[in-house]
Amino acid sequence: MTPLYPPFTIGVDLGGTNTVLAIVDSVGHIVAIDSFPTATPDIGTWADILAHKIKDMIRTSDLDGHIKGIGIGAPCANAVTGSIEAATDLPWPSPIPLANMVQARLQLPTVVTNDANAAAIGEMTYGAAAGMKNFIVLTLGTGVGAGVVCDGHLLSGTRGFAGELGHVTFPFAADRPCGCGRSGCLQTVASAKGILTTARHLLSVSSEPSSLRGIPEEKLTAKDICEAAHAGDSLAKEIYEYTGHCLGKAAAEFAALTDPEAIIIFGGVANAGDLLLPPMRDAFSKNALHLYRDRVRFLKSGLEGANAAVLGAASLPMMKR
Amino acid sequence: MTPLYPPFTIGVDLGGTNTVLAIVDSVGHIVAIDSFPTATPDIGTWADILAHKIKDMIRTSDLDGHIKGIGIGAPCANAVTGSIEAATDLPWPSPIPLANMVQARLQLPTVVTNDANAAAIGEMTYGAAAGMKNFIVLTLGTGVGAGVVCDGHLLSGTRGFAGELGHVTFPFAADRPCGCGRSGCLQTVASAKGILTTARHLLSVSSEPSSLRGIPEEKLTAKDICEAAHAGDSLAKEIYEYTGHCLGKAAAEFAALTDPEAIIIFGGVANAGDLLLPPMRDAFSKNALHLYRDRVRFLKSGLEGANAAVLGAASLPMMKR
Numbered sequence: 001m002t003p004l005y006p007p008f009t010i011g012v013d014l015g016g017t018n019t020v021l022a023i024v025d026s027v028g029h030i031v032a033i034d035s036f037p038t039a040t041p042d043i044g045t046w047a048d049i050l051a052h053k054i055k056d057m058i059r060t061s062d063l064d065g066h067i068k069g070i071g072i073g074a075p076c077a078n079a080v081t082g083s084i085e086a087a088t089d090l091p092w093p094s095p096i097p098l099a100n101m102v103q104a105r106l107q108l109p110t111v112v113t114n115d116a117n118a119a120a121i122g123e124m125t126y127g128a129a130a131g132m133k134n135f136i137v138l139t140l141g142t143g144v145g146a147g148v149v150c151d152g153h154l155l156s157g158t159r160g161f162a163g164e165l166g167h168v169t170f171p172f173a174a175d176r177p178c179g180c181g182r183s184g185c186l187q188t189v190a191s192a193k194g195i196l197t198t199a200r201h202l203l204s205v206s207s208e209p210s211s212l213r214g215i216p217e218e219k220l221t222a223k224d225i226c227e228a229a230h231a232g233d234s235l236a237k238e239i240y241e242y243t244g245h246c247l248g249k250a251a252a253e254f255a256a257l258t259d260p261e262a263i264i265i266f267g268g269v270a271n272a273g274d275l276l277l278p279p280m281r282d283a284f285s286k287n288a289l290h291l292y293r294d295r296v297r298f299l300k301s302g303l304e305g306a307n308a309a310v311l312g313a314a315s316l317p318m319m320k321r
Numbered sequence: 322m323t324p325l326y327p328p329f330t331i332g333v334d335l336g337g338t339n340t341v342l343a344i345v346d347s348v349g350h351i352v353a354i355d356s357f358p359t360a361t362p363d364i365g366t367w368a369d370i371l372a373h374k375i376k377d378m379i380r381t382s383d384l385d386g387h388i389k390g391i392g393i394g395a396p397c398a399n400a401v402t403g404s405i406e407a408a409t410d411l412p413w414p415s416p417i418p419l420a421n422m423v424q425a426r427l428q429l430p431t432v433v434t435n436d437a438n439a440a441a442i443g444e445m446t447y448g449a450a451a452g453m454k455n456f457i458v459l460t461l462g463t464g465v466g467a468g469v470v471c472d473g474h475l476l477s478g479t480r481g482f483a484g485e486l487g488h489v490t491f492p493f494a495a496d497r498p499c500g501c502g503r504s505g506c507l508q509t510v511a512s513a514k515g516i517l518t519t520a521r522h523l524l525s526v527s528s529e530p531s532s533l534r535g536i537p538e539e540k541l542t543a544k545d546i547c548e549a550a551h552a553g554d555s556l557a558k559e560i561y562e563y564t565g566h567c568l569g570k571a572a573a574e575f576a577a578l579t580d581p582e583a584i585i586i587f588g589g590v591a592n593a594g595d596l597l598l599p600p601m602r603d604a605f606s607k608n609a610l611h612l613y614r615d616r617v618r619f620l621k622s623g624l625e626g627a628n629a630a631v632l633g634a635a636s637l638p639m640m641k642r
Binding site for chain 2: 133134148150151153155156157158159160161162163164165167168169171174180181182253254256257258259260261287289290291292295
């Protein structure tokens with residue numbers, strides 16, 4: 001049996017579909033894990049189910065009195081207020097005073113933050129950024145988010161909105177409208193949806209044969225494209241190459257903000273790391289200021305894929321204040 | 322007589338032409354100030370002169386034993402190493418272990434940082450950012466630099482190169498080559514030299530009458546343009562309006578990094594604050610993500626013009642670690 005290292009924390013990944021909860025030790029071993037569907041009539045019911053499951057899990061693991069705290073990663077969660085603000089992917093109205101609701105039910109210190117910040121602390125605590133004090137985690141999924149750690153500190157900002165790097169605009173995306181009402185945001189290219197936009201464009205302007213042409217347009221997913229690329233489909237490879245190239249150009253600008261030693265990609269789209277990282281490195285090195293060129297490592301998340309989000313959440317109570 | 326508030330610090334502004342030194346109290350009153358020409362045969366001689374002048378000044382002010390430390394602002398100075406690295410505007414070869422050299426001569430804790438970071442700490446300690454924890458100071462002078470404070474902490478980065486916002490690239494400058502070897506850097510537009518580039522362009526493409534046409538091209542300075550604008554010259558006003566517009570667009574991207582409550586302009590070019598700030602605010606509000614729109618204040622430096630740099634330096638020993 002794997003030896004476990006106290007203290008223990010509880011991570012909660014509040015996703016649009018499922019809520020995953022886990023007890024994790026101080027080096028990232030999952031002691032126990034459970035989940036339930038997020039869709040409940042109201043947030044109070046959700047919090048009751050969560051509290052019940054956490055209590056059960058602590059009891060079953062014989063860790064009563066050994067839990068340092070609870071960390072919750074949730075869309076649009078704000079670490080400054082402890083609330084979920086204006087989340088569009090959740091079944092309940094915002095704002096939701098999430099930290100208070102969970103803390104009141106379990107009498108354990110509870111911190112919340114958005115998915116990207118949880119990912120950053122997770123990478124620093126158990127993952128690819130272990131031992132680093134300056135790095136950026138880009139979360140590539142439905143949208144693009146970022147957790148920025150500079151001088152050992154996760155940037156929060158006046159109202160907790162630091163690190164919205166998915167909404168920095170770039171010329172390479174100038175003709176892509178974003179859900180935020182503007183155009184050119186990085187997430188219009190580097191999210192799963194952005195990859196589909198690139199795919200549709202390349203499929204229409206090129207006549208190159210591709211296995212992707214056999215999939216109805218409305219059913220095509222970023223995962224299909226990733227699989228096709230891995231199987232050698234050259235048009236699919238080109239889609240990821242373009243995405244990586246854009247990410248590298250973006251990283252060249254981001255480097256000037258915090259002089260990071262690494263940029264880490266995380267999330268669904270980042271699972272195609274071997275397709276994205278080489279063009280990212282290449283575009284970075286061609287575009288970055290000499291001070292940063294050859295000084296930044298590009299890495300894939302070091303958290304185990306399926307449990308990355310809940311591990312990120314579990315790392316939050318371990319964060320130094 | 323103005324009452325003075327201990328502790329006292331010494332600020333040193335190491336400029337290309339002059340070195341300015343001052344004793345400053347904890348709220349930014351200058352107790353004594355002196356200067357000498359920077360050009361000395363070697364850095365050792367410079368440090369000897371500085372040490373001699375500082376000792377004199379402390380003795381004359383009767384503050385022996387009351388000095389908390391020395392802060393030095395210098396081009397290309399790195400707070401992480403305490404050295405000047407690859408400065409092109411100084412008469413001596415780099416690197417220069419400046420903090421150690423001064424500390425050894427005066428037995429007082431000595432910190433160095435670049436001009437932009439000194440400006441940021443100065444604004445936080447005695448100036449426009451008093452009481453703020455999240456702001457960006459853009460130093461607009463020969464080049465463009467930035468000092469970024471997030472969550473009360475001045476961003477430093479892996480090797481002290483955080484906040485090089487003058488070298489973030491933008492489409493509005495895509496056709497402007499930068500001294501760094503790339504094109505599109507913010508400083509190709511928002512520095513004194515950038516303003517001259519804009520002036521030359523507008524003077525050549527427009528036939529509008531302007532008092533600037535009476536100044537030989539090689540003698541024209543940003544200050545001339547500022548004076549002409551204040552005197553009502555509409556082409557000169559257009560030059561600053563364009564510059565402010567570009568700064569506002571840049572600020573819209575920078576806001577996504579640290580969620581600042583204010584962006585402060587500092588330095589020679591920023592003295593034209595009343596010409597730059599309205600178009601900055603306007604372009605920011607048209608370009609920023611909704612989260613930041615109407616949430617960021619645009620301010621002019623709160624440090625007294627001529628002494629702003631030495632006050633910034635004097636604030637360094639006051640910085641919380």
